[in-house]
Amino acid sequence: MNNTAGKIDLHMHTTVSDGTDTPEEITAKVKEAGITxxxxxxxxxxxxxxxxxxxxxxxxxxxxxxxxxxCRDKDGKYHIxxxxxxxxxxxxNQLVNRGKMLRMEKLLDRVGYLHEKFGIDLPEDExxxxxxxxxxxxxxxxxxxxxxGFAASxxxxxxxxxxxxxxAAEYITPEEAIVGILSGGGVPVLAHPVFxxxxxxxxxxxxxxxxxxxxxxxxxxxxxxxxxxxxxxxxWLVSLAEQYNLLVxxxxxxxxxxxxxALGETGLPAPSEYPEPLRRFLDRxxx
Amino acid sequence: xxxxxxxxxxxxxxxxxxxDAEQKILAQLEGVDAGASVTLDFEKLDxxxxxxxxxxxxxxxxxxxLTVENVSSxxxxxLEMTGFTEMMTVRKAYRVVSVEGCEVIGEGFNxxxxxIDRDNVVKTYKNADALAEIMHEREVARLALILxxxxxxxxxxxxxxDSYGSVFELLNAKSxxxxxxxxxxxxDFCVAEYVKMMKRIHAITVPEGKLPPIKERSLRRIERMxxxxxxxxxxxxxxxxxxxxxxxxxxxxxxxxxxxxxAGDEVLLIDMDTLSVGHPIFELxxxxxxxxxxxxxxxxxxxxxxxxxxxxxxxxxxxxxxxYLGAKDEKKINEVEEKVRCxxxxxxxxxxDRHSSGDREKxxxxxxxxxxxxxxxxxxxxxxxxxxxxEGESDPDALDVEATVPNLDSVVDFVNAHLDxxxxxxxxxxxxxxxxxxxxxxxxxxxxxxEIGRATxxxxxxxxxxxxxxxxxxxxxxxxxxxxxxxxxxxxxEEREIGGLGIFMTKKIMDDVIYEYKDGQNILTLxxxx
Numbered sequence: 001m002n003n004t005a006g007k008i009d010l011h012m013h014t015t016v017s018d019g020t021d022t023p024e025e026i027t028a029k030v031k032e033a034g035i036t037x038x039x040x041x042x043x044x045x046x047x048x049x050x051x052x053x054x055x056x057x058x059x060x061x062x063x064x065x066x067x068x069x070x071c072r073d074k075d076g077k078y079h080i081x082x083x084x085x086x087x088x089x090x091x092x093n094q095l096v097n098r099g100k101m102l103r104m105e106k107l108l109d110r111v112g113y114l115h116e117k118f119g120i121d122l123p124e125d126e127x128x129x130x131x132x133x134x135x136x137x138x139x140x141x142x143x144x145x146x147x148x149g150f151a152a153s154x155x156x157x158x159x160x161x162x163x164x165x166x167x168a169a170e171y172i173t174p175e176e177a178i179v180g181i182l183s184g185g186g187v188p189v190l191a192h193p194v195f196x197x198x199x200x201x202x203x204x205x206x207x208x209x210x211x212x213x214x215x216x217x218x219x220x221x222x223x224x225x226x227x228x229x230x231x232x233x234x235x236w237l238v239s240l241a242e243q244y245n246l247l248v249x250x251x252x253x254x255x256x257x258x259x260x261x262a263l264g265e266t267g268l269p270a271p272s273e274y275p276e277p278l279r280r281f282l283d284r285x286x287x
Numbered sequence: 288x289x290x291x292x293x294x295x296x297x298x299x300x301x302x303x304x305x306x307d308a309e310q311k312i313l314a315q316l317e318g319v320d321a322g323a324s325v326t327l328d329f330e331k332l333d334x335x336x337x338x339x340x341x342x343x344x345x346x347x348x349x350x351x352x353l354t355v356e357n358v359s360s361x362x363x364x365x366l367e368m369t370g371f372t373e374m375m376t377v378r379k380a381y382r383v384v385s386v387e388g389c390e391v392i393g394e395g396f397n398x399x400x401x402x403i404d405r406d407n408v409v410k411t412y413k414n415a416d417a418l419a420e421i422m423h424e425r426e427v428a429r430l431a432l433i434l435x436x437x438x439x440x441x442x443x444x445x446x447x448x449d450s451y452g453s454v455f456e457l458l459n460a461k462s463x464x465x466x467x468x469x470x471x472x473x474x475d476f477c478v479a480e481y482v483k484m485m486k487r488i489h490a491i492t493v494p495e496g497k498l499p500p501i502k503e504r505s506l507r508r509i510e511r512m513x514x515x516x517x518x519x520x521x522x523x524x525x526x527x528x529x530x531x532x533x534x535x536x537x538x539x540x541x542x543x544x545x546x547x548x549x550a551g552d553e554v555l556l557i558d559m560d561t562l563s564v565g566h567p568i569f570e571l572x573x574x575x576x577x578x579x580x581x582x583x584x585x586x587x588x589x590x591x592x593x594x595x596x597x598x599x600x601x602x603x604x605x606x607x608x609x610x611y612l613g614a615k616d617e618k619k620i621n622e623v624e625e626k627v628r629c630x631x632x633x634x635x636x637x638x639x640d641r642h643s644s645g646d647r648e649k650x651x652x653x654x655x656x657x658x659x660x661x662x663x664x665x666x667x668x669x670x671x672x673x674x675x676x677x678e679g680e681s682d683p684d685a686l687d688v689e690a691t692v693p694n695l696d697s698v699v700d701f702v703n704a705h706l707d708x709x710x711x712x713x714x715x716x717x718x719x720x721x722x723x724x725x726x727x728x729x730x731x732x733x734x735x736x737x738e739i740g741r742a743t744x745x746x747x748x749x750x751x752x753x754x755x756x757x758x759x760x761x762x763x764x765x766x767x768x769x770x771x772x773x774x775x776x777x778x779x780x781e782e783r784e785i786g787g788l789g790i791f792m793t794k795k796i797m798d799d800v801i802y803e804y805k806d807g808q809n810i811l812t813l814x815x816x817x
Contacts, residue, residue, distance in 0.1 A: 097374055101344060104370070108341035115302045115338070127337040131369035 006036035006271055008282075009264045010066065011081065011191065011223065011251020017042035017068075018133065020256025023051040026263075030061055033264045037287050039066035041081055041191075041251070044099030049087055064285050067092070067181075068191060069099055072171035075210070077197030078190065080177040081223065081249070084285055085186025092184030099172055106168045107136045113165045114141070120150050120161070138162045175217045182218050187284060189221035189249050190214060193237060194229070204236075211244055221247030221281060227254075227265040234267055241277045247284070248277035290323040292316070297331040300339030309342045316350070325350040330357035330380060340369065347375055354378065384409055384445040384452065393462060393545055398452075408460070409445060411452040418444070421453045424560040427498070431559055434491050434537065437484075438556045439548075458551055463544035467603065468594040477544070478603065480554045482610035484547060485570070488556070491537040493564045501538055501563035502531060505572065505630055512637040516658070520665040524633060527671045531566050538563050538570040543577035544593055544603070568671060571608065571623070572630040578604035580631045583660075584653040613762070613807065625664055626671045632661035690731045690742040690761060698727050698744050702757060705746040709755060711817050718796040719755065722813055725789035726759050726768075734763025734809065754798075756814040766809060767802045769794075 013019030014026050021029065023040065026048075030038045038061055040048045049065040056063055064083050071078045085092050111127055114120040122144050130136040130144075142157035151157035181188040193210070194202050202210070211222070224237035225248070241248045250266040253259065268274065274282075294315050300308045316325065325346065329335075335343075347353045356378040358366065363379050366372050386401040386409060393400035397420070398412040412420055421444055428440045441453035463481060466473045509528055513521025539546070540561030548555050563569075578600040582588035586597035593600060609620050635657050643650050686701045688694045702723050706716050723744075730742050743760040768790040794800050799814040 100370060101347065101374060105341070105344050105348075108337055108344060111337055112302075112305075112341055121302060124336050128365055128369055131337070131340070 007034055007264055008037040008250055008268070009033075009035050009252050009254070009266055010037070010039040010064065010083065010249045011041050011068070011226070011266075012038070012254040012263065013042055013068075013256075013258075014040055014048040016045045016048040018255060018258060020258050023048040024055065026254075026256075027052050027055055029263055035061055035264050037062045037064065037282065037285075039064040039083055039251075041066035041068040043068050043070060044096055044103065046087055046092070046096055062285070062287055065186075067096065067186075069095065069172055069177040069180075070103075070197065071174040071177050072197075073173045073175075075213075076200070078174045078210070078214075079192065079197050080174055080181070080219075081189040081191045081251075082177070082181035082184070082186040083189060083249070085181055085184035089184030089186075091180050092186065095172065095177065095180035095184075102168070102170060102172065103136070104131055105170075107131060107141075109168065110138070110141060110162070110165055114161065117165070118161055120145065122148060122150075174214055178214065178218045187220045187247065187281070188218060189223055189247070190219055191223050191251075192226045192229075192253065193222050193224075194233060195226075207240070211240060211246070215244050215246065219246065221249055221277070223251055224248040224275075224277075225250030225266045225268045227252045227261040227267065229267055231267065238275045238277060246277065247281040248275060249281055250278065290320060291326070292319055292323060293326040293328055295328040295331060299334040299336075300332070300342065301334065301336035302338040305336070305338035305342055308339065309345070312342070312346065316346075319350070321349055322352070323350060324352045324354065326354045326356055328357055329355055329359065329362060332359075332362065335362055335365065340365075340371065343371070343375075357381075381444055381446040381451065384447055384454070386411065386447055386452075392460075403454075406456055406458050407454055408457050409447065409452040409454050410441070411447050412450055414450075417451045420560065421451055425453065427562045428559040430493075430497055431537070431556075431562060434493065436488060436491065436537070436556055437553060438559060439550070455557075457548065457555075460548045460550040460555070462546075462548045464593045464595065466549065467544060467599055474599075474603075478606045478610060480549075481544070481547060481603075481607050484554060484556060485539075485542065485607070485611055488537050488539055488542075489567050489570070492535050493537050495535065498537065498562055498564045500533065501540055501565035501569040502528075502533065504563070505569055505634065508637040509630075509633050512633060512640060515636070515640075516662065516665070520662060524629060524661075524665055527668070528630065528633075531568060531671050534566045535564050536567075538565050538567065540570070540573065541577075542570055542574055567611075568627060568630065568673070571611075571627040572634060574607075575604060575624070575627050575631040576635060580628070580635055580657070584656050585649070615807065623673050625668060626673060629661065629664050629668055629671060632657045632664070636661070684747060685743055685745040687741060687743045690727070690734060690740055690763075692728060692731045695724060695727055695731070699723055701744060702746055705748060706755065709748045709753065709817065711755065715815065715817055719757070719813075719815060722793040722796045723757060725793050726811060726813070729768070729789060730759060730761050730763065730809075733766070734761045753817040754814055755817060756812055758810060758812045761809050762807055763809060765804045767804070768811065769800060769802050 009030070012026060014021055014023045016023065019026070026040065040052060042048055044067070046065065046067050052063055065085055065087055067082045069080045069082070071080055082092070107130060111122065114122070126144050130140055133140070138158065142151070142154050142162055145151040145157040145161065146154055151160065178188040190210070192198065193207060196202055211219070222237055222241055224241055225234050238248055250268045252261050252263060252265040254261050254263045294312055296308070319325070327343070343355070354376040355366070357380040358377055359380055363377065366377050371377060384403060386403065389401040389403055391399050392402050392408060397414060398410060400408055400410045402408050414420065421441070425441055428438050431438050432440060439455045439457055441455050443454040445452050445454055463477045466477055506525070506528055509525050513525050515521070516524070539556065540563045541558060546556065546558040548557055578589065582597060582600070589597050589600045605620070608624060609615065612620060612623060614620050636654060639650055639654050684705070686698060688697060699720055702719065703716065706719060711719070727742070727744070734740060734742070740761060740763055745758040745760070747756050748754070749756070793813065797813045797815045801812045803810050
């Protein structure tokens, strides 16, 4: 068992969301980096997997379909990863669609508020361009406001206008994401657990509270190995995984040139020392 | 439930009037259930800004089954770029095409085909639900193409007058009807290509549920007309038709010379809306009618429909039937033709009972002729079943090659590919290759000498126990290699009779070697357990 598991990276983004490599490019780089098992986890999107799957042949790295949902509930923000689902599954595709719709709505609401509250109208083609992006947020709008002379600086655009806009009322909850992934036949995993949705730093108690809550609705794993996690943090997360009977995954969160992280940078030890919960995850996919 | 409502939008929707537009739309949707199908008609919409997109997004959240239709290409571009086309059904507006003064290059039951410029033709539809039919035909054509049928796929749907049409790119396309009518020297070419195409279609296995079974269609027609036949012959016909084995192989369903075209040097099958699965007899049923049956009372009908003489039509039918059956023997061809005609007449009678040509007297005479011939046939026919071995390039387990020694390598490669797929041990593979070489070289050297003919090599692998069978088929001189006595291997090489050693080795290597001569073919099957 686990004979084929070499270097792995289960968390990366392509141009389908906010990465800078196309699915084809990322596949070539995965091969070049000597990664033997990989997954692409675009935000609320699974299109890259369909392209990559077609391009792989015998002897190529093992590909596991993936996705990353941005979620929120009363306790905060979460990123939930899904692995190994059926890409044709209705429940998963509905979730992907809903995620995309909510993201677009958030942007269009902000654009609408800028017009209504401040009389600010950004050029339409710029807005269409933002809509075409996967994760357009306030910083993108701030940059445009500076570019078109509505604010003197990025800070001013944020503080004087964008931070004053009402925040979106509707989100995908982590429960919805977990249930959607499970009913699509996938394995739901909490991404970069101690970072919340990316930038926070959660303490041990908050971490445990989250795990108990999410495990109760079907969470099956945590991303214990992640670029930027010190070895001690990963070790602690592995022990939590053992305590709550969860699987463990490892990912770099590579975004191409949009982040400084390198492909395969997961903090994992050599394959012979992979912790048991990670081996069990790989077993699920016959690796 | 399932309510359908269409709301037309006009002019521009931008940040200055988006709120108004939203209110107006919501007013029309008041009380409409969230499960309803809502369509926004963009035909008269000139522009939509991001503020307008926001309105649509909000509507989509309440009415999930939201469609946007008649979208201009500019607006479509915006919707596509922003990902709206992935979230909801967005239908482009149809380009308007005029066919006035265009050459009619084909005419079928449901409409005409016009050449609109040098490279493009448009197929128009008369019926009211043309759009549904166009979409169906496109889908079927796409399936056919995926399954290996050379066909033209419409690349655009357009508005033609009050109805719709589908546009095909067909460079210099000429139907076989045109070729047969205008270029008599192309007759043999047409027969050969027509037969090849038919075999090719019939060799394709269609995934379950993708195409309707053609047998059902024929049975329904027989059920409707059977009681008009005397002496229980109608029931006999229905019973015989029911006994025709089901099949998951493809049939065209309306295969005649107007539906096969030569485009450049490529032969294409068109008019795919009747594509079905079933036994080839149902294909032949419709073919017979197109060339002979339909015009049996008034032979001029075929000239009107196909553009060539009744004599050519009849000859084409007989030659293509013979080619398809691979039979030179008139008796065999007649036998199949009689079975086919039973179904053909039944279909014709049912058809004329439903649609009169307008000339009642002529209809009655025509019907009487068909009926008398059908009765005569049914009296002496006891089964509609006959065997056809579909062969063709699309059968992945069969290779059809010229039987020449230089082709040995491709035959061995072909067999090896199957052996590898079955995880054949190297030693067995080497032995099997040796046997394949012996047999194929034998066919190449002797079967057609001094001419060159073709041979088919078919490989099948059966499980439990894992057994590989290789069948060699040729149409050369009848020759049973097994009849040859085993050579006396105790004699020295010089003393031995020449030949015979190959088959001796083959028999030693393989577990089973069977020979039969059937339908003018030498069929030699070698089997070995792996």
